[in-house]
Amino acid sequence: MGKANMVPAASVSSDTPVFDAVVVGAGPAGSATALALARAGRSVVLVERGPFPGSKNVYGGVVYGRVLDDVVPEWWNEVPVERWVVRRSTMMMTGTQSVSVDYRSAAWGEAPYNGMTTVRSRFDNWLATKAVEAGAQLVTSTVATGLLRNAQGRIIGVRTDRDQGELRAKVVVACDGVNSFLAKEAGLMAPAQASHHTLGVKEVLDLPGHVIDERFGLRGDEGIDIEMLGCTRGIPGGGFLYTNSDTVSLGVVLSLTHLAEAKVRPEELIADLKNHPSIAPYLRGATLREYAAHLIPEGGYDTMPTMITDGMLVAGDAAAMTLAAGLWLEGVNFAIGSGLAAGRAVDRAIAAGDCSAKGLASYRSDLEGQFVLADHKRLRKAPHLVLSERIQQRYPGLICDLVDGMFTVTNPVPKQGGLRVTRSAAAKHGVKLRQLAADTVRALRVFG
Amino acid sequence: MSAAGGVLGSGHEVPGGIWRGISFEDRMSTVEFRVGERAHITVDSDVCRSCTTKACVTACPANLFAPTSEGGILFNYEECFECGTCYMVCNHEGAITWTYPDGGQGVVFHQG
Structure with a gap:
């Protein structure tokens, strides 16, 4: 981070919090946090650096929505879905061969569904709107440039790049993504650990909906998700392809350290995949609509940062919540789950009048008691094995x-x-x- | 956003397969960037001169880093995905300084 963050926080004139919580990042973790807090009657400001929620975000396949069951009743009737995933295929490949394990389920095509494909600019906006409707204040096009601390060094808010842009709150919830500069500034996360991250590069390709239906054996709003192994020239990682309404998303996920060593450009590996005899026929005539890249925190349970400190919690990708365990590739649901738990913990801490790390400690036990950390803990050795x-x-x-x-x-x-x-x-x-x-x-x- | 229909070319004869036909400029023209005036990446080329790997050059998905004949690094911040690959793969602490672009600036994904 720039030098702006080094300004001594003693310059803060007053310690008085203006908000109960400031949540940084209006991705799934941040919006879930803000939603939980606003519903609990807490004042919460949700800061997003992009012009709209989702504008900085990229994902790689499927959003599993059941985490929303208790939050938005019958969420499937209103969530901005592209297709409901009824086919899930795991493909093991060489340059000229492939073996697939292909599962299809009629049940996955009916409410409450299993997984959906979506577009983050719409999905993230939808969830942020839920938070706003519950009373959270969303501020877009605003970067949280650093933490505010009082004379004793305790975190009391964030500094932003707006004029008079200091936001003071009882608790800061850092949902600022895989690069989380707030978690780094707070000393909860190492500055740069390439070995714990993968790079995802993705192309979204235009293809008419009826062509997608015919080529992938789908009807209506049915979708497929294909995960691939062996298509990355030996660089640890894999490939993915999934269907949207009238686009197909395809890409590769690559170990950052091995990518750097291999001296291969990421888009070359996408080109390999698109030319593969098992993939190319699906994409004939498709044209590029948007290219994208994003880092993924794939290290799993053993590489997660400290998530709780005095006056601050960390959730979502900022807390390395993405589960990349071979057969299971999930992230958005973990972000939402951790955000909801963070919101609950902050609400409890405020009610008890203790927003220190001790007062916020229920965040961790909440996560351990549900899928978020239970799945991660169970599969803690998986990232290493899979790669x-x-x-x-x-x-x-x-x-x-x-x-x-x-x-x-x-x-x-x-x-x-x-x-x-x-x-x-x-x-x-x-x-x-x-x-x-x-x-x-x-x-x-x-x-x- | 520009509709990038047709940029892939229809020729099936392109060496290496039909998908090698897209130029990097055409690829990047599919992405919206709201370019700010402040460069959110800075590179200390003095440090880069002692770097033997220059991993940023190949790993950056937006291809923003280029080696110079003097052994330094030239960079462009304008069409950056803000992914963080460059500073993560950088061997030399302090060579690449990376912050987010100012609020509302930078990459805007519509299909992410």
Whole structure:
């Protein structure tokens, strides 16, 4: 951050809070926090640096909405959905092959639904509007440039880039995203840890809705989400493709450290994916509507920052809440869940007259008692396993060759047995059967 | 936002596949940037001269960093996604200083 943040906060003339809470960032975490606080009757200002909520935000596939059940009754009737995901496919690929596990469920196409595709400029705006309707004050086009502290060093608000832009509050809730400069300034998070982050790059491609329906076997508002492994030239990460109403979103997620080492440009990996024989036919005739990039905090439970300090909480991506655990790729629901919990904790702290870290401590126990930290804790070893060398560089090819060995008819040479096919596929990819067994056990431990 | 229809080109003969046909400028022209007057990125080229990896050059998804013949780094802040990749991959603390653009400025995603 710039030097502006170093201004001693002793220059603050009064410690008197104007708001109960100032929430920084009107993404899903911030709007959920503001919504919970406003509904509890607390005065809350929601600061957004973009011109509208969602304007700085990018996601990679599916929003799981059940976290909204208690917040917005029958949310599915009003949420800005693109398509309801009824098909979920996991694709393991090499440059010329792919093996898919494809699941389709009729139940996922009916209320309360499982997951939806959406567009963040609309989804985030919708949730922020809910907070505003409940009484929160939304201030857009405003950057929270630093923390305000009183003479004793306690956080008492934020400084913004508006004239007279100091916002004093009993509690600051930092929902300022993956780069969270507020969490860093508060000393809760290390300045830059590339190894805990991935880069997502995404293209949104125009394709008529009826063409999407035909190509992906969908009807009406049904959608598909495809997650891919083995399409990133060995750079740990993966690919994704999901359908919107009349666009298709496609991209790759890449380990930041390995991307830097590989000296490959990110858009080249998108081009690889779009040219892949398993993907290219889906996209024929599609034209680029918007290109985007965003960082993702993928380190999981063991890399989360301290979330509570005197006068401040951290939620959403700022608290590394994105769950990137291979089979499970979720983020927006964790942001909303953590925001709602932050709002509840701040309300309780204010009611008890104690907004110190001790007074705010119920935030952590609340999160641990529900999916937000329970899922993260259960899957804490998953990010490491999913990004490991064998999973990333050997198994996709091994699985493709295994299936190839089973299904390629080699007449007049007789068929080989399954064990022999497995052995030769494993050998070709430099994996010993012993390692295969060990990794299976490890995966069962991590995911089981 | 510009409607970028057709920028991909229809030729299937482009080497490397149909999707290599898009130029980086055309790619970036699909993104709205409200460019502010203040550069929100600064680079200390004196520090960059001692950097052997220059990871920012390839990793930045907006391709904003270019090496100079003197071993420094030239940069452009105007079409920045504000992702943070550059300072995260930077080996040398202090070489890249990165803040958010002023309120309301910078990238505006419509399809994020």
